Amino acid sequence: METQKGLETFRAALCRRHLAVTSQRMKIARAVLEAQDHFTADALLARLKADGARVGRVTVYRTLKVLLEAGLVEERAFDKGRVAYERALGRSHHDHMICVTCRRVIEFESARIEREQRRQAQACGFEVLTHQHTLFGHCRGCRAKRGNGSKA
Ligand SMILES: [Zn+2]
Numbered sequence: 001m002e003t004q005k006g007l008e009t010f011r012a013a014l015c016r017r018h019l020a021v022t023s024q025r026m027k028i029a030r031a032v033l034e035a036q037d038h039f040t041a042d043a044l045l046a047r048l049k050a051d052g053a054r055v056g057r058v059t060v061y062r063t064l065k066v067l068l069e070a071g072l073v074e075e076r077a078f079d080k081g082r083v084a085y086e087r088a089l090g091r092s093h094h095d096h097m098i099c100v101t102c103r104r105v106i107e108f109e110s111a112r113i114e115r116e117q118r119r120q121a122q123a124c125g126f127e128v129l130t131h132q133h134t135l136f137g138h139c140r141g142c143r144a145k146r147g148n149g150s151k152a
């Protein structure tokens with residue numbers, strides 16, 4: 001249902017840019033709209049290829065750009081030079097914690113942080129368009145493996 005709506009939005013976005021609605025582009029869009037995780041462009045490409053799709057790297061990148069501009073996917077700066085994507089349609093705002101050892105992504109949402117942020121921005125006369133919080137550190141599992149994890 002949601003995917004279908006997303007595909008329609010994507011199709012319209014292609015037309016607006018005078019890009020052809022090809023089966024490859026639709027396949028990429030579907031994979032993105034159905035993704036349940038945070039993924040890089042290369043991981044998406046590998047996933048599509050594993051599924052037998054004949055898509056190239058350039059097409060994947062270009063399609064992600066169209067999905068981004070159409071607000072169907074969000075870009076996350078999780079790593080130095082490594083951008084992750086996640087489906088935006090049908091999802092509410094949230095922020096992330098990233099384990100620098102195993103790359104695990106934990107999502108969190110705090111009404112208090114959101115509120116405080118708006119307050120700070122307002123005090124500075126700043127209009128917020130979008131924001132991202134990403135906390136980097138060690139997840140519970142990796143801390144336990146290292147043997148110095150305090151009970152949290
Ligand atoms: Zn970890």
Ligand SMILES: [Zn+2]
Pocket residue numbers: 038086094095096107
């Ligand atoms: Zn997320």
